[in-house]
Amino acid sequence: MRALLALAAAAGLAAPAPYPVVRPGIRLSFPADHGAHPAFRTEWWYVTGWLKGEDGRDIGFQITFFRVNPHAAGDNPSRFAARQVIFAHAALSDSRVGHILHAERAARAGFGLAGAATGDADVRLNGWTFRRLADGRFASRVGGRDFALDLTFRPTQPPLPQGQDGYSRKGPKPEQASYYYSMPHLAVTGAVVRAGRTERLRGEAWLDREWSSDYLASDAAGWDWTGLNLDDGGALMAFRIRRKGGGILWAGGSYRRADGRTTRLSPADVAFSPTATWRSARTGARYPVAQMLRIRLPGGIRAFPLRPVFPDQEVDARAAGQPVYWEGAVRTDGGRGYLELTGYTTPLTM
Amino acid sequence: MRDRFVTMHAIETRGLAKTVGRDRRLFHDLSMAVAPGELVAITGDSGVGKSTLLNILAGLDDADAGEVRIEGIALAGLAEAPRTRLRRERIGFVFQAFHILPYLTLEQNVALPLALISPDAAAARDQARAMLGEVGLADRGRDYARDLSGGELQRVAIARALVHRPAVILADEPTGNLDPDTATRILDLFARAVRSRDAAAVIVTHSVATAAVADRVLRLTAHGLVEQPLVAVDG
Amino acid sequence: MAEAGLLRSRLALAWLVLGEWRWHPGRFAATAVAIAVGVALGFAVHLVNGSALASFEQAVTGVNGVADLQVRARTPLGFDERRYPRIATAPGVTDASPVISLSARVGSGRFTLLGLDVIRAAAVTPSLIGTRPTGPDARSDAVFADDALFLSRAALTATRTRVGDRLPVTANGRTVSLRVAGTLPGAAAGQALGTIDIAAAQWRFGRLGRIDRLDLKLADRSAAERALPALIGADATIVSDDSQARQGDALSRAYRVNLDMLALVALLTGGFLVFSAQTLSVTRRLRAFALVRTLGLPRSGIVAAVALEGIIIGLVGATLGLIAGYAMASAALRLFGGDLGGGYFGGGTARVVFQPVAAATFFALGLAAALLGSILPARAAARAAPAAALKNAGDVLDPRAPVPWRPALVLLLAGGGTALLPAVGGLPVFGFVSMALLLAGGVAGVPWLVRWLLWPWREREIASVPRLLAIRHVQGAPGQAAIALCGIVASTALMIAMATMVTSFRGAVDSWLGQVLSADLYLRAESGDLDPATQRRIAAIPGIGRVAFSRQLPLTVAPDRPPVTLIARPVRGDAGYPLLVLLDRAAVPAGATPVWVSEPAARLYGWSPGRTLRLPIGGRPARFFVAGVWRDYARQQGALVIRDGDYVRLTDDRGRDEAAITLPPHADIATVRRAAAAVLPAGVSIAEPAALRRFALQLFDRSFKITYVLEAVAILVGLAGVAATMSAQTIARSKEFGMLRHLGLTRGQVTAMLASEGALLGLIGAVAGVALGALLGQVLIHVVNPQSFNWTMTTLWPVGTIAGVTAALTGAAALTAMLAGRRATAGDAVAAVREDW
Numbered sequence A: 001m002r003a004l005l006a007l008a009a010a011a012g013l014a015a016p017a018p019y020p021v022v023r024p025g026i027r028l029s030f031p032a033d034h035g036a037h038p039a040f041r042t043e044w045w046y047v048t049g050w051l052k053g054e055d056g057r058d059i060g061f062q063i064t065f066f067r068v069n070p071h072a073a074g075d076n077p078s079r080f081a082a083r084q085v086i087f088a089h090a091a092l093s094d095s096r097v098g099h100i101l102h103a104e105r106a107a108r109a110g111f112g113l114a115g116a117a118t119g120d121a122d123v124r125l126n127g128w129t130f131r132r133l134a135d136g137r138f139a140s141r142v143g144g145r146d147f148a149l150d151l152t153f154r155p156t157q158p159p160l161p162q163g164q165d166g167y168s169r170k171g172p173k174p175e176q177a178s179y180y181y182s183m184p185h186l187a188v189t190g191a192v193v194r195a196g197r198t199e200r201l202r203g204e205a206w207l208d209r210e211w212s213s214d215y216l217a218s219d220a221a222g223w224d225w226t227g228l229n230l231d232d233g234g235a236l237m238a239f240r241i242r243r244k245g246g247g248i249l250w251a252g253g254s255y256r257r258a259d260g261r262t263t264r265l266s267p268a269d270v271a272f273s274p275t276a277t278w279r280s281a282r283t284g285a286r287y288p289v290a291q292m293l294r295i296r297l298p299g300g301i302r303a304f305p306l307r308p309v310f311p312d313q314e315v316d317a318r319a320a321g322q323p324v325y326w327e328g329a330v331r332t333d334g335g336r337g338y339l340e341l342t343g344y345t346t347p348l349t350m
Numbered sequence B: 001m002r003d004r005f006v007t008m009h010a011i012e013t014r015g016l017a018k019t020v021g022r023d024r025r026l027f028h029d030l031s032m033a034v035a036p037g038e039l040v041a042i043t044g045d046s047g048v049g050k051s052t053l054l055n056i057l058a059g060l061d062d063a064d065a066g067e068v069r070i071e072g073i074a075l076a077g078l079a080e081a082p083r084t085r086l087r088r089e090r091i092g093f094v095f096q097a098f099h100i101l102p103y104l105t106l107e108q109n110v111a112l113p114l115a116l117i118s119p120d121a122a123a124a125r126d127q128a129r130a131m132l133g134e135v136g137l138a139d140r141g142r143d144y145a146r147d148l149s150g151g152e153l154q155r156v157a158i159a160r161a162l163v164h165r166p167a168v169i170l171a172d173e174p175t176g177n178l179d180p181d182t183a184t185r186i187l188d189l190f191a192r193a194v195r196s197r198d199a200a201a202v203i204v205t206h207s208v209a210t211a212a213v214a215d216r217v218l219r220l221t222a223h224g225l226v227e228q229p230l231v232a233v234d235g
Numbered sequence C: 001m002a003e004a005g006l007l008r009s010r011l012a013l014a015w016l017v018l019g020e021w022r023w024h025p026g027r028f029a030a031t032a033v034a035i036a037v038g039v040a041l042g043f044a045v046h047l048v049n050g051s052a053l054a055s056f057e058q059a060v061t062g063v064n065g066v067a068d069l070q071v072r073a074r075t076p077l078g079f080d081e082r083r084y085p086r087i088a089t090a091p092g093v094t095d096a097s098p099v100i101s102l103s104a105r106v107g108s109g110r111f112t113l114l115g116l117d118v119i120r121a122a123a124v125t126p127s128l129i130g131t132r133p134t135g136p137d138a139r140s141d142a143v144f145a146d147d148a149l150f151l152s153r154a155a156l157t158a159t160r161t162r163v164g165d166r167l168p169v170t171a172n173g174r175t176v177s178l179r180v181a182g183t184l185p186g187a188a189a190g191q192a193l194g195t196i197d198i199a200a201a202q203w204r205f206g207r208l209g210r211i212d213r214l215d216l217k218l219a220d221r222s223a224a225e226r227a228l229p230a231l232i233g234a235d236a237t238i239v240s241d242d243s244q245a246r247q248g249d250a251l252s253r254a255y256r257v258n259l260d261m262l263a264l265v266a267l268l269t270g271g272f273l274v275f276s277a278q279t280l281s282v283t284r285r286l287r288a289f290a291l292v293r294t295l296g297l298p299r300s301g302i303v304a305a306v307a308l309e310g311i312i313i314g315l316v317g318a319t320l321g322l323i324a325g326y327a328m329a330s331a332a333l334r335l336f337g338g339d340l341g342g343g344y345f346g347g348g349t350a351r352v353v354f355q356p357v358a359a360a361t362f363f364a365l366g367l368a369a370a371l372l373g374s375i376l377p378a379r380a381a382a383r384a385a386p387a388a389a390l391k392n393a394g395d396v397l398d399p400r401a402p403v404p405w406r407p408a409l410v411l412l413l414a415g416g417g418t419a420l421l422p423a424v425g426g427l428p429v430f431g432f433v434s435m436a437l438l439l440a441g442g443v444a445g446v447p448w449l450v451r452w453l454l455w456p457w458r459e460r461e462i463a464s465v466p467r468l469l470a471i472r473h474v475q476g477a478p479g480q481a482a483i484a485l486c487g488i489v490a491s492t493a494l495m496i497a498m499a500t501m502v503t504s505f506r507g508a509v510d511s512w513l514g515q516v517l518s519a520d521l522y523l524r525a526e527s528g529d530l531d532p533a534t535q536r537r538i539a540a541i542p543g544i545g546r547v548a549f550s551r552q553l554p555l556t557v558a559p560d561r562p563p564v565t566l567i568a569r570p571v572r573g574d575a576g577y578p579l580l581v582l583l584d585r586a587a588v589p590a591g592a593t594p595v596w597v598s599e600p601a602a603r604l605y606g607w608s609p610g611r612t613l614r615l616p617i618g619g620r621p622a623r624f625f626v627a628g629v630w631r632d633y634a635r636q637q638g639a640l641v642i643r644d645g646d647y648v649r650l651t652d653d654r655g656r657d658e659a660a661i662t663l664p665p666h667a668d669i670a671t672v673r674r675a676a677a678a679v680l681p682a683g684v685s686i687a688e689p690a691a692l693r694r695f696a697l698q699l700f701d702r703s704f705k706i707t708y709v710l711e712a713v714a715i716l717v718g719l720a721g722v723a724a725t726m727s728a729q730t731i732a733r734s735k736e737f738g739m740l741r742h743l744g745l746t747r748g749q750v751t752a753m754l755a756s757e758g759a760l761l762g763l764i765g766a767v768a769g770v771a772l773g774a775l776l777g778q779v780l781i782h783v784v785n786p787q788s789f790n791w792t793m794t795t796l797w798p799v800g801t802i803a804g805v806t807a808a809l810t811g812a813a814a815l816t817a818m819l820a821g822r823r824a825t826a827g828d829a830v831a832a833v834r835e836d837w
Helices: A004-011 B050-058 B080-090 B106-117 B121-134 B150-162 B180-196 B208-212 C002-008 C010-023 C025-064 C083-088 C118-124 C153-159 C198-204 C221-231 C241-284 C286-294 C299-336 C356-383 C386-391 C406-419 C429-444 C446-457 C465-476 C478-516 C532-539 C599-605 C644-651 C669-679 C689-732 C734-743 C747-789 C799-826 C829-833
Strands: A042-052 A058-068 A085-094 A100-108 A114-116 A122-125 A128-132 A138-143 A148-154 A167-169 A177-194 A197-212 A220-230 A235-243 A248-256 A262-265 A270-279 A286-297 A300-308 A314-316 A324-332 A335-341 B011-020 B024-034 B039-044 B065-070 B091-094 B168-172 B200-204 B216-221 B224-228 C069-073 C093-106 C109-116 C148-151 C166-171 C174-183 C193-197 C213-218 C236-239 C521-525 C546-555 C564-569 C582-585 C594-598 C612-617 C620-630 C639-643 C658-662 C684-687
Touching (some): A042 A177, A042 A324, A042 A335, A058 A128, A058 A148, A058 A197, A058 A324, A058 A335, A085 A114, A085 A138, A085 A324, A100 A122, A100 C118, A148 A197, A167 A248, A177 A220, A177 A235, A197 A335, A220 A286, A220 A324, A235 A270, A248 A286, A262 A286, A286 A335, B011 B050, B024 B050, B024 B065, B024 B200, B024 B224, B039 B050, B050 B168, B050 B200, B080 B091, B080 B106, B080 C734, B091 B150, B091 C734, B106 B150, B106 C465, B150 B180, B180 B200, B180 B208, C010 C299, C025 C356, C025 C689, C083 C213, C083 C221, C093 C118, C093 C198, C093 C221, C109 C118, C109 C153, C109 C198, C118 C193, C118 C213, C148 C153, C153 C193, C213 C221, C221 C236, C241 C286, C241 C356, C241 C478, C241 C689, C286 C356, C299 C356, C406 C429, C406 C747, C429 C478, C429 C747, C446 C747, C478 C747, C478 C799, C521 C669, C532 C669, C546 C612, C546 C644, C564 C644, C599 C620, C599 C639, C669 C684, C684 C689, C689 C747, C734 C747, C747 C799
Parallel strands (some): B039 B200, B039 B216, B091 B168, B168 B200, C109 C193, C594 C620
Antiparallel strands (some): A042 A058, A058 A085, A085 A100, A114 A122, A122 A128, A128 A138, A138 A148, A148 A177, A220 A335, A235 A248, A286 A300, A300 A324, A314 A324, A324 A335, B011 B024, B011 B065, C069 C213, C093 C109, C093 C213, C148 C193, C166 C174, C521 C658, C521 C684, C546 C658, C582 C620, C594 C639, C612 C620
């Protein structure tokens, strides 16, 4: 979840040398852009998806690796200098459990224990990995106290650049933006190990890749984001950035049909409206866990009701010094995906 | 009465008065005299002041009024030191409880008064031995108090009281802790020894048998000393 | 039946006890106080030690932040940081947090500065993580900042700073300006701790490439413990909290046990005091007891009555003692610190931690001492035939009765034999048992000693009546003398023993310092190193003869033992160095690398000359040949000397921290000293041997201060015992004095008799105490000391102390007897001879 970056990014000093600014007019190139962009302040590899267990039940999962350049190293020659910091997060939403199982890791890059390679996707952190294999598939291995995931992701569609060819605005100022592409409809195979039991899984996932230096406007409180793999092969991504004190600061998204035709959604084309809220007894936060997402397409407005598989998909990582957010597997009519709700406890600063 | 001419009294009191506590008057205007070689018994009920009188005679206690003279010397005029010297040299004591020091030999016990007068240990030992012989304990000089019976202990005490040839011997219930037979024997011994040395002896007692060995018996009452006729007691 | 009888007689028993109290409240109070003093001392010393150890353990956990396991460098040189990823990914290890550990100061304020990876530490040792101060303008940007310092509350106090201040922090010889970015709320109270980013610590404080420890979080402890030894390298060791606590424990255990023992001595003396007092009290009441027995009290009733008194004395005394002990412990911690001046626990301040088990133990010991001290005489009294006791005035003594000497001899022999047994778990348990046996034997032998000492006067005529009476009484009643003396003999013996040990030790240290400090000037880098450039400058100081640079490093040989000191310096030839006082040596075979081990090191690790040992110096174990054992009183945990050439070959470390400068004959030290001061960098101190020697002896005296205090208290308790017993015995003899006054002894003569008797007793007590003390001192020197501190010494007799104690004891006893005698004779001689009880 992107909110993790709050900590790491905020931790960066006022940079001695400025971070590169995200500007329009780039061309994404692969596999180089699967790899890290260390000069930028924040970057993530963000996989969410639905798996089917051996008994046919649905299991949601999330695997995220973050890279942050806190600009703290200066010219310190120490191998420990915090040039890059890697965070990772994994969560499992199993309706049989009724709440999210999650695990997190963090480390400064170095010593081969943690790092994000450039040139191709290869992120590692204390034994957790996310990388692209020679055959083009992605593979990830994560694990915590409650579960371990060992998954491979086979792309079935070309990458989906968000915004203007991968330049995705997040706020009213043009530099409040990120480079952003998604890879929807990844075919997943692998296994989950829980309580010593290995279960074979298959399913479908969504990879988000995003890097930027100035993600959130200072008056932003948080965001609602969703990525949906539609049963007809289409893919929908939509987000809105909420203003502190109420109101919407920015919104956007994209809709790609199975044939590849893509509609870019501008702030006026996206509307989220809560249909049900859930209050966390742990944190007291009230999340709009079910929403009606309306997007304006050339053919007219289309509505996607987002319904969580179960309401308690709050991730409380405060014990690890990380924020609280809601990251849940949701169904929609003719599709499935993930809904992310951040900044409902305290506003994020990114 | 003895046929001896008395030139000077060994003990002489005149007008003695003693009150103990706030107003318990033991006696007043008490006068008596004891000649050398005379053995006087003082009897009386418990608490009339027999022992107190004895202590006043010894200079260990002071009378409220009147005077005591030992061999003509007035005790009242003496400071503590000469009084002690007088007691040491001219007075012998016999106690009801014997008071034989357990950590000294009998010989040493007997020799104590001599040792107090002179550092001549050999002389003291010889005299003590002789004295022990006189009281019938000739070979017991090296023994200790724990080897002796009560009667024997009192013999030692008598030997100790006489060894330095005092002019005055004061005895307070000397047979109080002894059985009658032993008491009689001890008293005979005591009387004999006193007389043979021409000492003046005062025995405080309430035993008739003890009084029987005396030349005179004086009864101390609240009204003073009353001379009692001698009663012959058949042994 | 006896029980029922006793129960029915409880009113009579209560009367017996209460009557005694009503008549002698002071005596009861005094015995209770004696027990209280013993319990208080024991409890206080134990509490102080326990609290110090607890705070030490707290400090250990505080600095370590409760990691599951640590990989820790054996020396302050640290180990290679490249071992970190291998250990972090070892089987069973979940996470590893690398740490740089430095001792830092700001001005005079000192604290432990840890360089941490805040993210790793958050997972492994969360208590070491600082928080940001809360406030509208505060941002969290300090986490990786290379000048952000987080200080614990105690460190803030020690450095007199506040959050937001900028400070010059000195560590490892460098001074860096850091900003106090926040506090360490997880740090234990009293723990002076600071954290900065590990990269900043490496770079700013000159530790690039090295780390001092890795804090590990484990998933599978046994797997980790199997895998780690192969990965950590020779210059690191695996440490658990447990082994750290053991290390702290091992550091001071012997010292603490010795202090506990000393404190128990005070309790023992208190027990003897109760014994004396109760014996007298029983003797005095012998006829009262005989009477009640005649009236139908069973024999056990007597014992029960006296035991009841003992229990009440014990309860009152022990309760008072616990309260006083707690108060004393608090005061001592404030005045002397947690180690009572022993110098074992640095850093954190200790607070008194109440220990219920120890409290219960000392309470029980106090009670037991009082009870035992009462029951022994009561049993003797109960055995007496009532009729005889009634008839006799109680003076049943027989001067010719033989004095038993066999029990004393058996106890002394057993004590001597026990002293030969080896230590148990590093503690001289049998040494102390031996001392207890010798003490018991010594006290039991006092009556015999009295007889033996007075034997020459047995037959002799004594002209002076007072003196005759005095000598005859002591000679005739040695048992009574022994009762009066047992407390003082015990406390004198222990004091003389301690004094002998301390004097011998101090003398040994003094002469050793004289031998060891043979150079003319010593330089020492207080923080950081004398780097090669500085060494060259020092060597070039005009007017110096020879200069020897040395390196001193703590080296952890066994994880649960405190580190030994590794000393690298020039050593001439293979036969040692003039500065080493060799106790033992072996010829070094050609090609072997020699090491000279200190006496404590040799004893602790069993290294003997001629052996070959492997030492973890410079990243891999190196083989050394033990060329000799040298005397060392400075480093109780052991020290090793290796040649500086070998050291450089193994470690490539050319920094040194000390230099010993020898001047040519007739050179002027002051001139050279001035010249040296001119070329030395800041932080290097210059000292002359005399100053070092003075300083060392000051340290020595400071660390033994508490033992002096304990000794003095033991002696005072003993003297109080003599005073109480003598006066009680004197008063019991007032009848005798009355008779003597009738016989014509002046008051002065009676007083003179008592004074000579008191002096005689005091002298005998002193002789017995000194003789026994000499014996115990030998056990301390040759058994307890080598077994607990691992060094040996030759005996030096504290002649002054012995003379002083003897004089004080004789005088005090004579004075007490006189004062008591004055009271006993002040009453009327007339009343005294009267037959009454």
